Structure formats: C-alpha cells, structure tokens
Amino acid sequence: MTQTVAPPDTLSEPVSPRPRPAPGTPLWRRRWLVSGVTLVLTIGAWAAVAAWVDDPILPRPAGVAERVVAIIGSGEAFTNFAASIAKIAAGFAIAMIGGLVIGFVMGRSRFMASYFSLPLFVLGNMPGLTYAVFGLLIFGVGAGGPIVVSALVALPFIAMNVAEGVRSVDGKLLAMCQAFERKRSDILRHLYLPALTTFVFAGVRYGFAMAWKVEALTEVFGASNGVGFMIRKAYQEFQVDDMLAWTALFIIAMVLIERGLAHLETRFFAWRKELA
Amino acid sequence: MTTLQSWQRRLSGQTISATATLAAVLSILAAWQLAVVVGNRVPPVTETVQRLGAESAAGELWGNLAISMNRFALGLAAALVVGAAIGVVMGLSRIADVALSDLTAAALAIPAVIWALLTTMWFGFGWLTPVVTVFLSGLPFVVVNIAKATRAVPADLILMARAFGVSRTRVLRQIVVPAVAGSTVAAVRFAIMSAWNGLLLAEWFGATSGVGWRARYWYDANQLDGFLAWVLVFILLLVIADLLILGPIERFATRWRNA
Numbered sequence: 268m269t270q271t272v273a274p275p276d277t278l279s280e281p282v283s284p285r286p287r288p289a290p291g292t293p294l295w296r297r298r299w300l301v302s303g304v305t306l307v308l309t310i311g312a313w314a315a316v317a318a319w320v321d322d323p324i325l326p327r328p329a330g331v332a333e334r335v336v337a338i339i340g341s342g343e344a345f346t347n348f349a350a351s352i353a354k355i356a357a358g359f360a361i362a363m364i365g366g367l368v369i370g371f372v373m374g375r376s377r378f379m380a381s382y383f384s385l386p387l388f389v390l391g392n393m394p395g396l397t398y399a400v401f402g403l404l405i406f407g408v409g410a411g412g413p414i415v416v417s418a419l420v421a422l423p424f425i426a427m428n429v430a431e432g433v434r435s436v437d438g439k440l441l442a443m444c445q446a447f448e449r450k451r452s453d454i455l456r457h458l459y460l461p462a463l464t465t466f467v468f469a470g471v472r473y474g475f476a477m478a479w480k481v482e483a484l485t486e487v488f489g490a491s492n493g494v495g496f497m498i499r500k501a502y503q504e505f506q507v508d509d510m511l512a513w514t515a516l517f518i519i520a521m522v523l524i525e526r527g528l529a530h531l532e533t534r535f536f537a538w539r540k541e542l543a
Numbered sequence: 544m545t546t547l548q549s550w551q552r553r554l555s556g557q558t559i560s561a562t563a564t565l566a567a568v569l570s571i572l573a574a575w576q577l578a579v580v581v582g583n584r585v586p587p588v589t590e591t592v593q594r595l596g597a598e599s600a601a602g603e604l605w606g607n608l609a610i611s612m613n614r615f616a617l618g619l620a621a622a623l624v625v626g627a628a629i630g631v632v633m634g635l636s637r638i639a640d641v642a643l644s645d646l647t648a649a650a651l652a653i654p655a656v657i658w659a660l661l662t663t664m665w666f667g668f669g670w671l672t673p674v675v676t677v678f679l680s681g682l683p684f685v686v687v688n689i690a691k692a693t694r695a696v697p698a699d700l701i702l703m704a705r706a707f708g709v710s711r712t713r714v715l716r717q718i719v720v721p722a723v724a725g726s727t728v729a730a731v732r733f734a735i736m737s738a739w740n741g742l743l744l745a746e747w748f749g750a751t752s753g754v755g756w757r758a759r760y761w762y763d764a765n766q767l768d769g770f771l772a773w774v775l776v777f778i779l780l781l782v783i784a785d786l787l788i789l790g791p792i793e794r795f796a797t798r799w800r801n802a
Contacts, residue, residue: 298641305642324664381563386571392736392781395655396743396755397774400762405582480654484744487656495656502660514657521652 326508334512343497344516351493354410355475355482358417362474363467366422370429380430391423395481403489413490417482421474428470432463465536472528479521586768595772603757604776611753614670615742618677622734625678626685630730633686634693643686650683655741663749673745673753680741681734688730692723724796732789736781743777 310328317327338344369387373380398420402412436458444454486495487502494517501509578585598604633640633647658679662672696719704714746755754773761769 301638301641302645305646309646378559378563381560382567382570385564385567388786389571389778389782392785394740394743394777394781396740396747396758397777400770404584404767476652483654484656487660498657498660502664505664507661507664510657510660514653517654517657518649518652522648525648525652 324507326511330508331511331515334508335515338509338512338516347492347494347497348516348520351413351479351482351486351495354413354493355417355478357410358414358478358482359421359471359475361414361418362421362425362478363471365418366425366470367429367467369422370426371433373426373430374433383426387423387426390419391477395484398481399485399488402485408489408491410490413482413485413493416485417478420481421471421478424474424477425467425470428466428473429463432466433459435466436462468528468532468535472525472532475528476521476525483517584767586771590768591771591775594766594768595775598757598769598772607752607754607757608776611673611742611746611755614673614746614753615677615738618674618742619681619734619738621674622678622681622685622738623731626682626730626734627689630686630689631693633690634696640690647683647686651687655680655737656744658741659744659748662745666749668749668751672749673742673755676741676745677738681738684733684737685730688726688733692726692730695722695726697722721799725793728789728793728796732785732793735784735789739777739781 314328317325369383373383398416402416406412406415440458441454444458483493483495483498486493487499488495490496490499494513498510498513498517501507501513572588575585575588579587595604629643633643655676658676659672662675662679666672666675700718701714704718742753743755743758746753747759750756754776758770758773761767761773
C-alpha cells in the first residue's frame with residue numbers, strides 16, 4: 268500500500284494547492300465531463316436494473332424524471348418545500364438564540380462547558396426516530412413538532428461552535444479592552460462578533476444538514492404538509508416512483524442550499540483572507 | 544513536586560467535571576420530571592425504569608438487542624469494507640475523486656428514512672431490510688472519511704523514509720498509521736451513528752423483531768412508558784459506544800497531535 272501512495276499528482280498537491288490544468292482542455296470542463304459521465308453511468312445502471320426487475324417496485328429513471336417534472340409543474344414541489352423550509356427556519360431561529368447563550372456560557376466557564384457537554388451530546392446524537400416520535404406525541408401533526416425538533420437538532424452544533432469561537436477570542440485583546448474601559452457593547456460588537464461569525468456559520472452549515480433530515484423524518488411520522496409528508500403519502504400509496512421523485516427533489520434542494528451557504532461563506536469572509 | 548502539582552490539578556479538574564456531569568444528569572432528570580408535570584402524556588422516570596425491568600424479565604430486552612446487534616454488525620461490516628475500498632480509490636486517484644464526489648454528496652444528503660422505506664418495499668419484512676438500510680446509511684460516511692484519511696498520508700515523508708532505507712513495517716507503523724488513524728476512527732464513528740439511526744428506522748417500518756420493532760410495538764399499543772424505556776436503552780447504548788469506547792480510542796489514535 269505504501270508503494271502506491273505517492274503518485275506524482277498527489278505529491279504535488281501540498282506544494283501547489285491549485286491543480287495544474289491539463290494541456291489543451293481547461294480543468295473545469297474535464298471536471299464536469301468526468302462527473303457527468305459517472306452520473307450517466309449510474310443512471311444507466313439503474314435503468315438496466317429497473318429493466319431487468321421490470322416491476323413498479325423499482326421504477327425506471329425516465330418514469331421518475333416524469334414524476335419530478337409533474338410535481339414541479341403542479342406547484343406541489345414549491346408549496347411543500349416552502350412549508351418545510353419555513354419550519355426549519357423557525358426552528359433555526361430558536362436554536363440560534365439558545366445556541367448563542369449556551370455557547371457563550373460554555374466558552375467563558377469550564378464548569379459550564381462540562382455541565383452542558385453531556386446534554387448536548389445526547390441531543391446531537393439521539394436517533395432521529397426518537398425525535399420524530401416525541402415531536403408527534405407532544406405536538407401532534409401541526410407545525411410545532413418539526414419546528415421544535417429542528418431547533419433541538421441544530422442547537423448542539425451551534426452551541427459547540429459558538430463556544431469554540433468564544434474560546435478563540437484573544438485574551439490579551441480582552442484585557443486591553445478592560446484596561447481602556449471599553450463599554451460592554453463595544454467589546455461584544457468589535458471583539459466577539461467578528462470572532463463568532465465564522466464559527467457560527469460553520470455550525471449553521473453542519474446543523475442545517477442534520478436538522479433538515481430529522482425535520483423530514485418528523486414530517487414522515489406526522490405532518491399535514493412538507494416534503495416528509497409527501498414521501499409518507501407516496502409510501503402509503505405504494506407509489507415508488509413518487510417517492511423517488513420526492514427524494515430526488517430533496518437531494519437537489521439540499522445540495523443547492525449547501526452550495527449556496529458555502530458560496531455565502533466565502534463571500535462573507537473574503538476579508539479574512541486579506542488579513543491572513 | 545511538579546508531578547504532584549499537576550496530578551492535583553488534574554484531580555481537581557476531574558472533580559469539577561464530575562460535579563458538572565452529575566449536575567447535568569440531575570438537570571436532565573429534573574427536566575423530565577417537569578415534562579411529566581406539564582405534559583400530561585409523558586410517563587414518569589420510575590415507571591419507565593420499571594417497564595424496562597419488566598421487559599428484561601419477559602426476555603424481550605436481551606433477545607431483541609441480540610437480533611438487532613447481529614443485523615447492525617453485518618451491515619456495518621459490509622459498509623466498512625466496501626466504503627474503505629471506495630474511499631482509498633478516491634483518495635489515491637483524482638479522477639475517481641472527481642467522478643464520485645457528486646455521488647457521495649448526494650448519498651450524504653439522503654435521509655435514512657428513505658432507505659428504510661425503500662428497503663421495506665423491496666425486501667419486505669425480512670432480515671435483509673435492516674441490514675441493507677444499515678449498509679446504505681453508513682456507507683457514504685465511511686467513503687468520505689477514508690478518502691480523507693488516504694489523502695492525509697504524507698507522501699513526502701514516505702519518500703524521504705524510503706530514501707533513507709527505512710523498513711516498510713516501520714514506515715507503516717510510524718508514518719502511515721498515525722496519519723490515517725484520526726480520520727479512520729471518525730469514519731467508524733460517523734458510520735455507527737448514521738447506521739444506528741437507519742437500523743432503528745428500518746426495524747420500525749419493516750421488521751417483526753429487534754429493538755426498533757419493539758419500540759414501535761409499545762408505541763402502537765399507546766404505552767409510552769414502554770417506548771420511553773427503549774429510548775433509554777438507545778441513549779445508553781450511544782453513550783457507551785461513543786463516550787466509553789470510541790472516544791478513548793480516538794484520543795489514543797490522535798495522541799501524537801498534542802504531544
């Protein structure tokens with residue numbers, strides 16, 4: 268294994284982080300090409316297996332694509348995704364407030380850090396199933412369950428990252444602020460806020476991926492609208508093609524939002540690179 | 544003297560964290576009690592623990608745990624083997640990396656419940672449903688982290704070691720293993736978390752035995768103390784797996800970073 272570990276192109280990676288473009292074709296085009304070929308191959312393999320099974324239990328890719336277009340055309344996609352995203356946003360707002368408070372306390376005091384670590388660990392690692400069932404039991408099929416569940420799932424990620432950010436604040440700067448008798452609001456605004464934003468952003472990105480999955484799961488167990496509810500409906504009607512279509516939309520939406528957040532992050536923190 | 548002081552400091556640190564953990568457990572119990580008083584559907588702690596004892600006495604606890612663990616181990620082992628193979632290829636070849644990165648990103652985005660529902664429809668109420676769900680929900684995490692581990696192998700250090708005629712076993716032990724260990728443990732850890740979630744869902748929807756099925760049994764019977772008893776089991780398993788087994792292993796594997 269050690270023999271094959273050092274091919275020339277991986278060797279040059281740490282030296283020059285930007286990969287050299289191959290002569291002739293620009294790299295981005297090759298990247299798209301390679302990625303597209305795998306995608307086509309995967310869908311081809313799926314089509315082959317579907318043709319071999321020849322049963323509605325494994326629909327053909329074309330059928331699923333038709334359903335995707337139909338779902339988007341009927342406007343169901345928009346209303347249900349909007350409903351789900353609104354619930355997650357509401358949950359995230361709660362998680363953000365709670366996470367900021369808990370994270371701040373954890374960053375400042377070692378006792379609080381160990382005090383909150385076990386509850387946050389349990390919250391962050393509890394199986395999605397238990398969240399979904401509790402959300403349904405306590406809040407019924409309304410919007411309350413998914414909102415509270417996504418808040419609880421996102422909270423530990425935000426709190427942990429805020430704590431990390433508070434710890435990263437330079438103690439000497441803090442002492443200097445005190446020596447020059449700066450106001451508390453000044454310290455918060457000019458010292459903590461810039462240090463925290465990057466960490467909060469990382470927490471939001473990670474927390475979002477987790478929260479959305481558990482939120483969809485909660486909707487599968489009990490909801491009156493949203494993506495999870497539509498998946499549940501397709502499952503109960505044994506419409507595998509509908510289920511796969513909603514799954515595809517779910518994946519596309521999630522990847523798009525992830526990319527969007529990553530893009531925002533680089534835009535927001537472009538100034539950091541100039542400092543570094 | 545210095546060792547004594549550092550030992551004392553460590554002891555006091557441990558006392559603080561022990562007190563804090565104790566306070567945290569008490570707070571969790573208090574929050575539960577509050578939920579019992581405020582929400583009229585939540586059963587109290589004592590009742591839940593009693594129900595757990597009754598499950599154990601009826602022989603349902605260990606039997607279902609054994610069945611679930613069997614399925615879990617089978618699916619997880621398959622995910623680790625296949626995921627490690629794909630991950631190593633992705634870490635070594637840039638073309639494979641570009642080709643598969645979109646697929647792994649999509650696979651990471653799929654919630655486990657989709658796999659649980661699909662496998663239930665595909666394979667029915669057999670052992671295959673939970674095993675395949677465990678495999679599929681654990682696989683992307685293994686692939687991503689093993690690829691990261693493979694990329695972390697310091698190629699220049701290996702070249703240098705080879706130039707100085709260091710034996711292959713020493714290269715493997717002192718360069719490759721330390722570089723790879725952290726991400727590998729992370730791969731196992733994330734795979735366990737995700738696969739456990741998948742197992743519970745698959746057993747909830749498509750099984751007639753196992754811990755997920757048993758939890759659903761109590762849920763369907765509208766006996767929340769039974770359901771909550773199983774949730775306690777899930778949380779305990781999680782704490783044991785992560786804090787007592789994987790955490791120390793991870794600290795041991797990455798100890799060279801702090802040293």
